[in-house]
Amino acid sequence: KQEVTQIPAALSVPEGENLVLNCSFTDSAIYNLQWFRQDPGKGLTSLLLIQSSQREQTSGRLNASLDKSSGRSTLYIAASQPGDSATYLCAVNSGNTPLVFGKGTRLSVIA
Protein backbone atom coordinates (compact mmCIF):
# COMPACT_ATOMS: atom_id res chain seq x y z
CA LYS A 1 0.00 0.00 0.00
CA GLN A 2 1.41 3.34 -1.06
CA GLU A 3 2.08 5.78 1.77
CA VAL A 4 3.12 9.41 1.31
CA THR A 5 4.85 11.46 3.97
CA GLN A 6 5.53 15.18 3.93
CA ILE A 7 8.10 16.87 6.11
CA PRO A 8 7.93 19.33 7.76
CA ALA A 9 4.28 19.56 8.74
CA ALA A 10 4.62 23.32 9.15
CA LEU A 11 7.22 25.87 8.17
CA SER A 12 7.59 29.59 8.83
CA VAL A 13 10.15 31.62 6.90
CA PRO A 14 10.93 35.30 6.33
CA GLU A 15 10.08 36.81 2.97
CA GLY A 16 12.75 36.35 0.32
CA GLU A 17 14.08 33.06 1.63
CA ASN A 18 14.51 30.04 -0.63
CA LEU A 19 12.89 26.93 0.79
CA VAL A 20 12.46 23.22 0.19
CA LEU A 21 9.44 21.07 0.95
CA ASN A 22 9.92 17.32 1.12
CA CYS A 23 7.75 14.42 0.06
CA SER A 24 8.55 10.72 0.36
CA PHE A 25 6.64 7.67 -0.83
CA THR A 26 7.00 3.99 -0.03
CA ASP A 27 6.36 2.33 -3.42
CA SER A 28 8.61 3.54 -6.22
CA ALA A 29 6.37 2.07 -8.96
CA ILE A 30 4.62 5.33 -9.77
CA TYR A 31 3.29 6.94 -12.93
CA ASN A 32 3.62 10.51 -11.76
CA LEU A 33 3.70 12.80 -8.77
CA GLN A 34 1.73 15.99 -8.44
CA TRP A 35 2.23 19.00 -6.18
CA PHE A 36 -0.83 21.00 -5.16
CA ARG A 37 -1.42 24.22 -3.30
CA GLN A 38 -4.40 24.71 -1.00
CA ASP A 39 -5.39 28.06 0.46
CA PRO A 40 -7.52 28.07 3.65
CA GLY A 41 -11.11 27.10 2.92
CA LYS A 42 -10.38 26.56 -0.76
CA GLY A 43 -9.88 23.69 -3.18
CA LEU A 44 -6.67 22.20 -4.53
CA THR A 45 -4.74 23.97 -7.25
CA SER A 46 -2.28 21.92 -9.27
CA LEU A 47 1.22 23.42 -9.27
CA LEU A 48 3.42 20.88 -10.98
CA LEU A 49 3.07 17.41 -12.44
CA ILE A 50 6.25 15.39 -12.75
CA GLN A 51 6.23 12.13 -14.70
CA SER A 52 8.06 9.04 -13.48
CA SER A 53 10.52 9.37 -16.37
CA GLN A 54 11.38 12.98 -15.48
CA ARG A 55 13.86 14.29 -12.96
CA GLU A 56 12.38 17.74 -12.53
CA GLN A 57 9.76 20.26 -13.61
CA THR A 58 9.81 24.03 -13.32
CA SER A 59 7.13 26.69 -13.26
CA GLY A 60 8.19 30.21 -12.45
CA ARG A 61 9.74 30.27 -8.97
CA LEU A 62 8.78 26.64 -8.36
CA ASN A 63 10.92 23.63 -9.13
CA ALA A 64 9.92 20.05 -8.37
CA SER A 65 12.40 17.20 -8.47
CA LEU A 66 11.77 13.48 -8.42
CA ASP A 67 14.05 10.62 -7.40
CA LYS A 68 11.85 7.62 -8.02
CA SER A 69 14.36 5.02 -6.92
CA SER A 70 14.71 6.56 -3.48
CA GLY A 71 11.01 7.45 -3.22
CA ARG A 72 11.53 11.18 -2.82
CA SER A 73 10.39 14.45 -4.30
CA THR A 74 11.18 18.01 -3.33
CA LEU A 75 9.41 21.26 -4.10
CA TYR A 76 11.79 24.20 -4.20
CA ILE A 77 10.34 27.70 -3.86
CA ALA A 78 12.70 30.52 -4.73
CA ALA A 79 12.52 34.01 -3.25
CA SER A 80 9.44 33.27 -1.16
CA GLN A 81 6.65 35.86 -0.87
CA PRO A 82 3.79 36.30 1.62
CA GLY A 83 1.42 35.24 -1.17
CA ASP A 84 3.09 31.82 -1.14
CA SER A 85 1.58 31.15 2.29
CA ALA A 86 -0.64 28.10 1.92
CA THR A 87 -0.64 24.35 2.48
CA TYR A 88 1.33 22.37 -0.08
CA LEU A 89 0.24 18.82 -0.82
CA CYS A 90 2.12 16.06 -2.56
CA ALA A 91 0.16 13.26 -4.28
CA VAL A 92 1.36 10.09 -5.96
CA ASN A 93 -0.28 8.27 -8.87
CA SER A 94 0.57 4.57 -8.76
CA GLY A 95 -1.82 3.72 -11.60
CA ASN A 96 -4.02 1.15 -9.89
CA THR A 97 -5.75 3.48 -7.41
CA PRO A 98 -6.53 7.17 -7.31
CA LEU A 99 -4.00 9.67 -6.01
CA VAL A 100 -2.53 9.02 -2.59
CA PHE A 101 -1.86 12.22 -0.66
CA GLY A 102 0.54 13.29 2.00
CA LYS A 103 -0.85 15.33 4.89
CA GLY A 104 0.74 18.50 3.58
CA THR A 105 3.17 21.19 4.69
CA ARG A 106 1.64 24.41 6.00
CA LEU A 107 3.85 27.28 4.87
CA SER A 108 3.83 30.77 6.34
CA VAL A 109 5.96 33.45 4.70
CA ILE A 110 6.43 36.42 7.00
CA ALA A 111 6.78 39.91 5.51
Next chain:
Amino acid sequence: NAGVTQTPKFQVLKTGQSMTLQCAQDMNHEYMSWYRQDPGMGLRLIHYSVGAGITDQGEVPNGYNVSRSTTEDFPLRLLSAAPSQTSVYFCASSYSEMSTTEAFFGQGTRLTVV
Protein backbone atom coordinates in the same frame (compact mmCIF):
# COMPACT_ATOMS: atom_id res chain seq x y z
CA ASN B 1 -14.15 25.05 -19.52
CA ALA B 2 -15.78 24.81 -16.12
CA GLY B 3 -13.51 21.93 -15.06
CA VAL B 4 -14.84 20.07 -12.01
CA THR B 5 -17.97 21.56 -10.44
CA GLN B 6 -19.23 20.59 -7.01
CA THR B 7 -22.55 21.55 -5.49
CA PRO B 8 -23.49 22.65 -2.93
CA LYS B 9 -20.52 24.57 -1.50
CA PHE B 10 -21.90 24.45 2.04
CA GLN B 11 -24.48 22.21 3.70
CA VAL B 12 -25.77 21.63 7.21
CA LEU B 13 -27.58 18.37 7.90
CA LYS B 14 -29.26 16.90 10.92
CA THR B 15 -28.19 13.47 12.11
CA GLY B 16 -30.05 10.79 10.16
CA GLN B 17 -30.81 12.93 7.13
CA SER B 18 -29.70 11.86 3.68
CA MET B 19 -28.34 13.99 0.88
CA THR B 20 -26.41 13.88 -2.37
CA LEU B 21 -23.26 15.81 -3.12
CA GLN B 22 -23.05 16.57 -6.81
CA CYS B 23 -19.91 16.44 -8.95
CA ALA B 24 -19.73 17.15 -12.66
CA GLN B 25 -16.82 17.50 -15.06
CA ASP B 26 -16.78 18.69 -18.65
CA MET B 27 -13.35 17.39 -19.70
CA ASN B 28 -14.52 13.93 -20.83
CA HIS B 29 -12.42 12.36 -18.08
CA GLU B 30 -12.94 8.67 -17.44
CA TYR B 31 -11.56 8.66 -13.92
CA MET B 32 -13.39 10.35 -11.05
CA SER B 33 -13.01 10.08 -7.31
CA TRP B 34 -14.29 11.43 -4.00
CA TYR B 35 -12.09 12.40 -1.07
CA ARG B 36 -12.81 13.77 2.36
CA GLN B 37 -10.42 16.11 4.14
CA ASP B 38 -10.24 16.28 7.90
CA PRO B 39 -7.78 18.19 10.11
CA GLY B 40 -4.68 16.10 10.78
CA MET B 41 -5.91 13.27 8.52
CA GLY B 42 -5.15 14.63 5.08
CA LEU B 43 -7.25 13.63 2.09
CA ARG B 44 -8.76 10.16 2.28
CA LEU B 45 -10.35 8.35 -0.63
CA ILE B 46 -14.03 7.46 -0.26
CA HIS B 47 -15.04 5.98 -3.63
CA TYR B 48 -13.79 6.14 -7.17
CA SER B 49 -14.87 5.28 -10.71
CA VAL B 50 -12.80 4.28 -13.72
CA GLY B 51 -15.67 4.87 -16.14
CA ALA B 52 -19.43 4.95 -16.56
CA GLY B 53 -21.04 2.00 -14.77
CA ILE B 54 -17.91 1.10 -12.78
CA THR B 55 -17.27 2.13 -9.19
CA ASP B 56 -15.06 0.89 -6.38
CA GLN B 57 -14.45 1.55 -2.72
CA GLY B 58 -11.61 3.57 -1.31
CA GLU B 59 -10.18 3.84 2.17
CA VAL B 60 -13.28 5.15 4.00
CA PRO B 61 -16.42 4.04 2.09
CA ASN B 62 -18.78 3.27 4.99
CA GLY B 63 -21.88 5.45 5.06
CA TYR B 64 -21.50 6.59 1.45
CA ASN B 65 -22.88 5.39 -1.87
CA VAL B 66 -21.90 6.31 -5.41
CA SER B 67 -23.06 5.58 -8.92
CA ARG B 68 -21.72 6.56 -12.34
CA SER B 69 -24.43 6.54 -14.97
CA THR B 70 -22.69 9.07 -17.23
CA THR B 71 -19.08 10.06 -17.89
CA GLU B 72 -19.77 13.60 -16.69
CA ASP B 73 -21.40 13.02 -13.31
CA PHE B 74 -20.33 11.23 -10.14
CA PRO B 75 -22.68 11.96 -7.22
CA LEU B 76 -21.88 10.97 -3.64
CA ARG B 77 -24.81 9.96 -1.43
CA LEU B 78 -24.84 10.10 2.33
CA LEU B 79 -27.37 7.49 3.40
CA SER B 80 -27.95 8.53 7.03
CA ALA B 81 -25.74 11.43 8.05
CA ALA B 82 -23.69 11.15 11.24
CA PRO B 83 -21.60 13.81 13.03
CA SER B 84 -18.48 11.82 12.05
CA GLN B 85 -19.23 12.73 8.44
CA THR B 86 -18.66 16.40 9.15
CA SER B 87 -15.85 17.18 6.74
CA VAL B 88 -14.84 18.90 3.53
CA TYR B 89 -15.52 16.75 0.48
CA PHE B 90 -13.56 17.03 -2.76
CA CYS B 91 -14.30 15.52 -6.12
CA ALA B 92 -11.47 14.92 -8.61
CA SER B 93 -11.17 13.79 -12.20
CA SER B 94 -8.43 12.76 -14.59
CA TYR B 95 -8.14 11.28 -18.04
CA SER B 96 -7.51 7.75 -16.75
CA GLU B 97 -6.08 5.98 -13.74
CA MET B 98 -2.84 5.44 -15.60
CA SER B 99 -2.86 8.91 -17.00
CA THR B 100 0.22 10.96 -17.50
CA THR B 101 -1.95 14.05 -17.25
CA GLU B 102 -2.81 15.90 -14.11
CA ALA B 103 -5.80 15.46 -11.84
CA PHE B 104 -8.27 18.29 -11.39
CA PHE B 105 -10.22 19.05 -8.25
CA GLY B 106 -13.46 20.80 -7.48
CA GLN B 107 -13.70 23.61 -4.94
CA GLY B 108 -15.13 21.34 -2.28
CA THR B 109 -18.33 20.92 -0.28
CA ARG B 110 -18.14 21.83 3.38
CA LEU B 111 -20.59 19.58 5.24
CA THR B 112 -21.62 19.92 8.86
CA VAL B 113 -23.77 17.26 10.52
CA VAL B 114 -25.41 18.34 13.77
